[in-house]
Amino acid sequence: MSLSGDPGAQRAATVGEEPAVFRLRNVTKHFGGVTAVEEVGFDLRPGEVHALVGENGAGKSTLMKMVHGLYRPDEGMLEVGGEVVEFSSPRDAETAGIAMIPQELDLFPELSVTENLFVGRPRPRTGWGGLDRNAMRAEARRRLSSLGVDLDVTTTVKRLSAANQQIVAIARALVGEAQAVVMDEPTASLTERETQQLFGIISDLTSGGVGVVYISHRLEEVFAISDRITVLRDGHHITTAPTSELDAEELVRLMVGRPLHELFTRSASSPGEVTLEVRGLSRAGEFEDVDLVVRRGEIVGLSGLVGAGRSELAQSIFGIHSPEAGEIRIDGDGVRIRSPQAAMEQGIFYVPEERRSQGLILPFSIKNNITLSILDRISRFGFVPRGERQTADRFARELSIRGAKVSDPVNRLSGGNQQKVVLAKSLAREPQILLLDEPTRGIDVGAKSEIYRLIDDLAKEGKAILLISSELEEVLSMSDRIVVMREGRVTGEFARGEASQEQVMTAATGGKDRQASNGSREETSRDE
Amino acid sequence: MRPEAPALLFLAVLGAAFTLTSDRFLSATNLESILVSVAVLGTIALAVNQVILCGEIDISTGSMMGLCAVAAGAVAVSYGGLILPLLAGVGVGALAGAVNGFLVTVGRIPSIIVTLGMLYALRGVILLVTGGTWITGIPESARVLGTGSTFGIGYPVILLFVLFLIMELVSRHSTWGRNVFAVGGNRRAARFAGLPIDRVRFLAFVLVGVFVGVASVVYLGRAGSVQTNTGTGLELQAVAAVVIGGTSISGGRGSSLAALTGAVLIGVILNGLVLLGVPGIWQQAVLGALILLAVATDVLRRRLVGDKA
Numbered sequence: 001m002s003l004s005g006d007p008g009a010q011r012a013a014t015v016g017e018e019p020a021v022f023r024l025r026n027v028t029k030h031f032g033g034v035t036a037v038e039e040v041g042f043d044l045r046p047g048e049v050h051a052l053v054g055e056n057g058a059g060k061s062t063l064m065k066m067v068h069g070l071y072r073p074d075e076g077m078l079e080v081g082g083e084v085v086e087f088s089s090p091r092d093a094e095t096a097g098i099a100m101i102p103q104e105l106d107l108f109p110e111l112s113v114t115e116n117l118f119v120g121r122p123r124p125r126t127g128w129g130g131l132d133r134n135a136m137r138a139e140a141r142r143r144l145s146s147l148g149v150d151l152d153v154t155t156t157v158k159r160l161s162a163a164n165q166q167i168v169a170i171a172r173a174l175v176g177e178a179q180a181v182v183m184d185e186p187t188a189s190l191t192e193r194e195t196q197q198l199f200g201i202i203s204d205l206t207s208g209g210v211g212v213v214y215i216s217h218r219l220e221e222v223f224a225i226s227d228r229i230t231v232l233r234d235g236h237h238i239t240t241a242p243t244s245e246l247d248a249e250e251l252v253r254l255m256v257g258r259p260l261h262e263l264f265t266r267s268a269s270s271p272g273e274v275t276l277e278v279r280g281l282s283r284a285g286e287f288e289d290v291d292l293v294v295r296r297g298e299i300v301g302l303s304g305l306v307g308a309g310r311s312e313l314a315q316s317i318f319g320i321h322s323p324e325a326g327e328i329r330i331d332g333d334g335v336r337i338r339s340p341q342a343a344m345e346q347g348i349f350y351v352p353e354e355r356r357s358q359g360l361i362l363p364f365s366i367k368n369n370i371t372l373s374i375l376d377r378i379s380r381f382g383f384v385p386r387g388e389r390q391t392a393d394r395f396a397r398e399l400s401i402r403g404a405k406v407s408d409p410v411n412r413l414s415g416g417n418q419q420k421v422v423l424a425k426s427l428a429r430e431p432q433i434l435l436l437d438e439p440t441r442g443i444d445v446g447a448k449s450e451i452y453r454l455i456d457d458l459a460k461e462g463k464a465i466l467l468i469s470s471e472l473e474e475v476l477s478m479s480d481r482i483v484v485m486r487e488g489r490v491t492g493e494f495a496r497g498e499a500s501q502e503q504v505m506t507a508a509t510g511g512k513d514r515q516a517s518n519g520s521r522e523e524t525s526r527d528e
Numbered sequence: 529m530r531p532e533a534p535a536l537l538f539l540a541v542l543g544a545a546f547t548l549t550s551d552r553f554l555s556a557t558n559l560e561s562i563l564v565s566v567a568v569l570g571t572i573a574l575a576v577n578q579v580i581l582c583g584e585i586d587i588s589t590g591s592m593m594g595l596c597a598v599a600a601g602a603v604a605v606s607y608g609g610l611i612l613p614l615l616a617g618v619g620v621g622a623l624a625g626a627v628n629g630f631l632v633t634v635g636r637i638p639s640i641i642v643t644l645g646m647l648y649a650l651r652g653v654i655l656l657v658t659g660g661t662w663i664t665g666i667p668e669s670a671r672v673l674g675t676g677s678t679f680g681i682g683y684p685v686i687l688l689f690v691l692f693l694i695m696e697l698v699s700r701h702s703t704w705g706r707n708v709f710a711v712g713g714n715r716r717a718a719r720f721a722g723l724p725i726d727r728v729r730f731l732a733f734v735l736v737g738v739f740v741g742v743a744s745v746v747y748l749g750r751a752g753s754v755q756t757n758t759g760t761g762l763e764l765q766a767v768a769a770v771v772i773g774g775t776s777i778s779g780g781r782g783s784s785l786a787a788l789t790g791a792v793l794i795g796v797i798l799n800g801l802v803l804l805g806v807p808g809i810w811q812q813a814v815l816g817a818l819i820l821l822a823v824a825t826d827v828l829r830r831r832l833v834g835d836k837a
Binding site for chain 1: 707713780
């Protein structure tokens with residue numbers, strides 16, 4: 001232990017503290033002139049789930065990257081098992097028993113499950129010095145079965161579901177007796193059922209004395225699984241409290257720093273004529289015989305599990321991949337849509353779910369991203385007119401895109417503001433039919449609320465909106481009608497107010513899994 | 529930072545160094561002769577730049593220029609004049625570029641494979657068409673673009689700068705120019721935004737053909753004859769000029785000024801080496817080192833700005 005400073009004071013600080021797997025003391029981290037984290041304290045006890053919450057940019061990931069040796073604190077210190085340590089790489093952290101499962105899984109998609117578990121780690125050898133593949137596979141099986149899953153360890157990782165990939169990442173992180181596991185948004189790409197499976201694994205870990213840091217935007221999960229909650233806002237430590245002492249409203253208030261009366265905005269609506277009509281639409285392996293109707297001024301929520309074919313359906317309507325059978329009608333007329341350009345001509349616009357890889361040209365300025373889809377409309381003789389700037393300014397203002405000038409790179413914006421740019425791009429085209437694919441995924445509560453208000457305004461203007469969302473609350477609160485898909489087929493349709501979370505989940509899962517998202521921790525553990 | 533800034537800085541430093549070490553470097557005639565020597569390369573690099581910006585590559589330009597020169601030369605010998613040979617060169621170039629573009633967009637074959645195949649195929653066509661003989665006796669009228677000058681500035685230089693200005697204008701202010709950056713910056717997002725990504729890329733390949741056609745007539749004028757190996761090695765020099773100038777080899781970032789700067793830089797280095805009496809056998813090694821340096825600069829820049837895209 002470091003002997004710098006007054007030993008008496010040090011002891012005083014240690015006395016009366018709970019034993020911790022690791023403890024951050026007053027850590028500060030700057031990037032250039034920006035302070036990402038300022039004098040934050042955080043500790044993880046053995047066997048607890050400690051949720052770390054806050055809006056995007058609050059400093060959650062930065063804080064945990066200091067624990068995992070990716071960043072070094074500028075001020076303050078990290079203790080592991082009561083000793084002050086300095087990690088210079090994630091490998092140091094892993095040696096000290098701290099594992100991290102990053103938000104974007106760093107698996108090798110082309111390698112087998114077994115290979116992924118052994119990447120960067122010593123492999124068993126045969127007497128001849130070659131790799132002992134049987135021993136590797138046996139070890140891989142043993143590790144996966146200790147997580148309660150049964151996977152074929154010889155399959156390549158890219159063929160696994162998102163949930164199973166997550167499990168492989170956990171299995172990899174847990175190699176070498178981790179005492180602490182940091183999970184950054186682990187359920188972002190998981191379905192409800194898979195989330196429950198993950199919760200089971202987490203509770204196995206904690207009952208074995210492992211501490212888990214759980215970073216998530218999904219508050220119901222945080223309440224379902226955590227023992228304590230730490231809230232960060234703008235790089236500052238706001239509070240750490242037992243989960244039982246907080247409720248959702250209070251937590252949101254602490255996160256956004258202002259009272260949030262209502263997250264969702266949905267005015268009374270009176271949908272008009274049918275504008276988008278889909279009959280018997282099919283595409284092999286993606287969706288089959290889908291009927292769907294969206295009226296002017298109506299928000300239709302499209303619910304279902306990841307992989308149910310919702311995105312594929314919307315992309316087909318938008319002309320990315322043409323449907324193989326069935327027809328699409330716009331205002332009663334049958335249309336053929338073979339390309340996104342053709343869909344845009346029909347007044348349809350699709351807002352993709354992957355903001356960074358599908359929605360934005362990252363090297364472009366905010367302005368160039370906003371006007372991307374209208375250049376052919378506003379240009380004269382093939383050249384971009386000066387009025388482009390005003391158009392971009394107008395949309396940046398209408399959608400309150402904050403944090404940078406429109407001439408700055410779009411990269412400079414926070415996730416929520418980047419999402420507003422993606423929406424601005426589609427609205428600039430003045431579509432009559434909007435297909436929104438997970439429009440609030442991975443963005444902070446404040447930006448979410450703004451986007452809900454925007455969607456509501458668009459419906460009021462008479463636009464037809466198909467809202468694809470995996471968040472039940474969002475679908476239930478925003479939609480006039482809810483359509484549920486499962487394995488490529490429509491399995492349920494509910495009018496506003498008619499549907500409960502349970503009913504929607506039953507339609508989405510086929511009734512085999514009725515575990516709703518707001519299950520408490522007790523229910524979760526009883527389920528195993 | 530602008531993409532071509534490191535190359536421009538390097539050009540300035542190098543120019544100063546050559547000025548100090550050789551009293552012949554900084555003379556109007558020497559500078560003009562450098563520019564004349566890189567006019568063909570620079571013209572082609574300006575177009576290849578657009579292909580690289582939209583995330584593709586074209587390594588067929590060496591043979592393509594040979595074939596354009598054969599066409600232009602044959603027409604010049606038969607009919608004389610400037611316009612007909614120019615049309616022949618540009619026409620053949622545009623056709624070859626269209627084949628490249630078609631195979632890449634409709635055929636969905638990676639551009640490196642398509643243009644590598646075309647590099648050999650077009651050289652084969654040259655041999656078949658000419659039977660292995662040179663085209664000589666090009667009339668003066670058809671050589672004007674290579675040999676003519678006004679106010680002491682050669683036509684090749686004037687042509688290069690006119691094409692550069694046009695490309696700057698098109699690249700910065702036209703819809704197609706903007707779309708080239710979008711397609712190279714993120715092809716999927718460009719597709720989801722409803723951009724005609726196939727048309728954008730197809731036109732870039734055709735543009736290369738057109739510019740190669742123009743360059744072939746400049747070459748014809750300067751050389752006065754066409755050999756079966758005309759243009760050999762030019763395909764990689766053009767790519768090198770683009771990358772050295774600061775356009776990212778992975779697309780989406782760069783400028784026409786970068787392509788021009790890269791071509792001029794190559795010319796200055798070759799010229800400076802000659803003036804300093806460095807043996808010609810060093811040229812390739814120096815150019816190679818320069819390419820590696822340019823790519824390293826690009827990689828370093830990405831690390832510094834933390835750009836993972």
